Amino acid sequence: MNEERGKVIFQLLGPLSAHLNHQPVVPSAPKQRQILALLALNAGRVVMTQTLVEEVWGDKPPRSFATTVQTYILQLRAKLATAAGDEKWPRQLLGTRHAGYQIDAQLCQTDVVEFDRLVRAGRRAAEMGDPAATSELLGGALALWRGPALVDVPAGRILAAEVASLEETRLGVLERRIEADLALRRHADLLGELTMLVARNPMNENFSALLMTALYRSGHAGRALEAFRRIRAVLRDELGVEPGPRLQRLHHAILAGDPDSEPAWLAS
Known part of the structure; x- marks a missing residue:
């Protein structure tokens, strides 16, 4: 200012x-x-x-x-x-x-x-x-x-x-x-920022979902699935809960590898 x-x-x-x-x-x-x-x-x-x-x-x-x-x-x-x-x-x-x-x-x-x-x-x-x-x-x-x-x-x-x-x-x-x-479509440019955000906010499901999306779009489906496994382990260990519906749907869409089944934030 x-x-x-x-x-x-x-x-x-x-x-x-x-x-x-x-x-x-x-x-x-x-x-x-x-x-x-x-x-x-x-x-x-x-x-x-x-x-x-x-x-x-x-x-x-x-x-x-x-x-x-x-x-x-x-x-x-x-x-x-x-x-x-x-x-x-x-x-x-x-x-x-x-x-x-x-x-x-x-x-x-x-x-x-x-x-x-x-x-x-x-x-x-x-x-x-x-x-x-x-x-x-x-x-x-x-x-x-x-x-x-x-x-x-x-x-x-x-x-x-x-x-x-x-x-x-x-x-x-x-x-x-x-x-x-x-x-x-700036997914590749976001990987570094999102990786840091997830590391700093390990229980933030939205940041993990965004990282998984960016990884998947960048051709790293395996790393996207690993990101899901990490937050699932953290949520289980710290809170005793499973990831929420958004992460679950995203996980299933990546596993399916079917663009028609991808949630809107993944397919857009």
Whole structure:
């Protein structure tokens, strides 16, 4: 994202980063970083003081928690004021609301908002049957990630849930982008990426199905069947279950070697 004068540029899809007028404004204190990250993730929405307290201290807040939160907010505003060269502007960006605080969405940019925009556009392209646009848009969304979300911010219960939700969305977007690439017959180019994804997510049946599809299309039916055997063993050992219907149908289609019996994601 290009930095705009007068806006704070937040990057949350990776290490926490925030800049105003080309100056970093991320505090070094862990609790302030937690508060800033939670507020930035919810830009445009009020974050209740009680939510901030739960994030920072869990079930054991200090007696002076209200005053301490106010102090953290004042310190964040002071850092912003230095970068803005204006004592009043930080109150516009980081406003006090009834029982909480809110970052003005018009005065900041976040990579999470851009990620969501590209994902929505990619999903519309998929619904319109345009795999090339789907791959490009979803690939652009995934390129915004610089590592695990907020990897350098200590996470309480609230942030941990937010980060888990972001990661789950990222994996779903990645799966859909790969499906679009398979529809574009890019199966050979996907083998390395899919092999790595399956190694990192050994119980993810969808990634295994995509790897089996790419292997089969690349002329490696034996390796595709071996990929099925691996995930079947993992699921049995770890969860005591058999692979789901998608993997079972794909396995049978590969065994049959009959294009007419292949599932849609394999035959397309």
